[in-house]
Amino acid sequence: MDKVVDVLSEVRAKLPRALTEIQVPSYRDIPKKLKEAPLWVKISLGTSAVSYCYIRYKWTAMNDWGVPVLTPSLLTFGTAGHYAVDNGFNELADKELKDKNRKTVGYYRLTSPVIFTVDHELINAVFTTHFGSFSARQPDMGSFGVGKELKHTLDILTCPVQWRRVRQSISPSFSNVQLEKMMSVTKARLDILCDQIRNLNGEKINVKGVTGKYTMDGFLAGAMGVDLELEDLRDFTKSKEYMYFHEIFNPGAQIFLTVFIPGFGDLLDSLEIPIYATEAVRWFTGYCKAMLNADTPQTDRRNFLEIFKKLKITDEEAKAATKGLTHDEIISQIFVLFAAGFETTATLLQFAIYEICKNADLQERLVEEISGVGEDYSNFNSKKLPLLCATLNETLRLYAPAGVHLRYCNNDVVINGIPFSKGSNVEVPVDALHENTEYWGADACDFNPDRWISNPDYEKAPFFLPFGAGPRNCVGMRFANMQARLGLMRILKTFKLEFPKDFVPDVKRTRLTTFLLAPSKDIDVCFLPREYIN
Numbered sequence: 001m002d003k004v005v006d007v008l009s010e011v012r013a014k015l016p017r018a019l020t021e022i023q024v025p026s027y028r029d030i031p032k033k034l035k036e037a038p039l040w041v042k043i044s045l046g047t048s049a050v051s052y053c054y055i056r057y058k059w060t061a062m063n064d065w066g067v068p069v070l071t072p073s074l075l076t077f078g079t080a081g082h083y084a085v086d087n088g089f090n091e092l093a094d095k096e097l098k099d100k101n102r103k104t105v106g107y108y109r110l111t112s113p114v115i116f117t118v119d120h121e122l123i124n125a126v127f128t129t130h131f132g133s134f135s136a137r138q139p140d141m142g143s144f145g146v147g148k149e150l151k152h153t154l155d156i157l158t159c160p161v162q163w164r165r166v167r168q169s170i171s172p173s174f175s176n177v178q179l180e181k182m183m184s185v186t187k188a189r190l191d192i193l194c195d196q197i198r199n200l201n202g203e204k205i206n207v208k209g210v211t212g213k214y215t216m217d218g219f220l221a222g223a224m225g226v227d228l229e230l231e232d233l234r235d236f237t238k239s240k241e242y243m244y245f246h247e248i249f250n251p252g253a254q255i256f257l258t259v260f261i262p263g264f265g266d267l268l269d270s271l272e273i274p275i276y277a278t279e280a281v282r283w284f285t286g287y288c289k290a291m292l293n294a295d296t297p298q299t300d301r302r303n304f305l306e307i308f309k310k311l312k313i314t315d316e317e318a319k320a321a322t323k324g325l326t327h328d329e330i331i332s333q334i335f336v337l338f339a340a341g342f343e344t345t346a347t348l349l350q351f352a353i354y355e356i357c358k359n360a361d362l363q364e365r366l367v368e369e370i371s372g373v374g375e376d377y378s379n380f381n382s383k384k385l386p387l388l389c390a391t392l393n394e395t396l397r398l399y400a401p402a403g404v405h406l407r408y409c410n411n412d413v414v415i416n417g418i419p420f421s422k423g424s425n426v427e428v429p430v431d432a433l434h435e436n437t438e439y440w441g442a443d444a445c446d447f448n449p450d451r452w453i454s455n456p457d458y459e460k461a462p463f464f465l466p467f468g469a470g471p472r473n474c475v476g477m478r479f480a481n482m483q484a485r486l487g488l489m490r491i492l493k494t495f496k497l498e499f500p501k502d503f504v505p506d507v508k509r510t511r512l513t514t515f516l517l518a519p520s521k522d523i524d525v526c527f528l529p530r531e532y533i534n
């Protein structure tokens with residue numbers, strides 16, 4: 001400490017002299033200095049001045065849109081600094097919407113106008129009624145710097161033209177018939193999971209290891225015919241599938257260049273320059289190709305793959321087709337379904353188990369409810385399993401796995417008085433929507449599954465959107481619900497769930513910059529086999 005004080009005193013002693021030594025040119029000298037400056041300095045200054053004027057001009061775009069607009073600044077890339085920090089979205093929503101008691105504000109993502117809203121009428125108009133004008137998400141961001149190899153994946157998520165054909169092709173994979181088929185595979189994998197949990201002998205485990213293994217394994221086995229082999233459940237978070245997934249979905253700060261600079265992601269893709277997760281992407285591409293090419297004898301376990309293979313078309317055919325998938329698109333779909341499906345449902349179950357462990361009474365009521373109900377697809381609804389469905393819905397409300405819904409405006413259109421221009425965006429901060437007291441009542445922030453039992457209409461409420469809305473909502477919603485309901489039911493039937501003695505249940509949700517959700521610390525849980533307790 002003394003050393004620091006010494007150094008600071010030394011610096012302070014030197015400071016006045018150092019400052020007087022700086023020669024600040026008089027403003028009268030500036031034209032002369034500029035004239036003498038090298039050409040590159042002149043070009044840089046000129047370009048900066050033009051860019052600045054252009055940006056200032058772009059920042060007038062929302063002046064007469066009739067919504068309050070947050071003051072932009074260059075330092076925060078317009079008003080988009082919240083993109084770069086965990087919980088940034090929620091803090092912005094709290095500060096600008098909740099605390100000021102308003103539902104919609106505008107801000108600039110560098111120069112792109114963004115309407116940031118929890119107004120369910122506006123959301124419904126944009127996502128459903130005017131879907132034709134908002135059928136894309138973020139088409140100018142290319143692959144976000146992940147590289148050309150997985151570019152198709154993101155084209156499908158963001159590009160409206162390709163999306164329509166791909167969505168038409170993959171939707172039948174989620175039909176009731178398919179889900180029932182996949183359920184039988186999922187049940188068999190659950191048997192193995194429960195044996196692995198028993199092998200822990202009631203010792204604590206990070207619950208994400210259990211829920212992640214379950215959802216990843218269920219999807220890979222039921223849809224792709226691949227088993228996730230693991231000796232010990234505790235090794236799940238060390239598996240390549242999990243580690244590489246996290247590398248791709250936890251990008252460094254460089255990804256924000258593709259978010260803030262329009263067209264930068266596309267430029268990187270055309271130059272074939274990936275800016276992060278190259279090894280993980282290479283591994284996943286090989287992994288997905290291997291799944292497609294594997295000659296698995298049990299075709300009934302390759303439910304999605306067999307559908308995709310039947311739909312295969314050439315690149316040439318794809319130009320005019322309204323249905324069908326090219327070879328590269330099949331590879332990308334395997335990845336996108338794996339990525340979109342495993343983490344989200346694992347997060348849902350992780351937080352559901354956390355809340356159930358916190359509330360012994362809820363756990364008892366759940367066990368009682370499920371005791372007489374069989375594991376049939378036809379039972380997985382709120383009529384047959386009201387409390388189980390309510391608990392999962394309440395978890396989806398307060399711990400929505402995906403934290404923002406995005407739409408991009410394809411053409412100028414006026415909606416609810418707002419004159420959206422082509423290239424503008426709509427962002428829905430899901431946590432703020434799901435905690436809005438006007439919609440959910442004064443106890444909006446409390447975990448209370450019973451609200452779903454007294455208000456069954458909430459399931460269809462326009463302000464409950466964990467899976468998004470409109471024709472571009474989550475294609476895997478029914479699969480996710482089936483997997484979550486079956487998994488939670490089996491786990492509760494087989495194990496009593498408890499926190500270990502040293503665990504303090506003070507977990508907060510962290511909304512990551514990728515909009516996914518993580519707990520503020522590992523959630524440790526002991527799974528005690530019921531056969532030893534009862």
Ligand code: HEM
Pocket residue numbers: 156157163167219336337338340341342344345348400401402405406466467468469470471472473474475476477479480
């Ligand atoms: C609890 C689990 C899940 C949650 C909360 C969730 C949530 C979401 C959300 C919010 C969207 C964006 C919707 C919108 O923009 O309106 C989405 C899109 C998507 N989800 Fe899910 N999802 C889950 C599980 C799954 C599963 C299991 C799969 C597939 C196996 C899946 C595949 C997809 C795909 C492919 C899209 C893009 C749809 C499109 O652009 O047409 N999701 N999901």
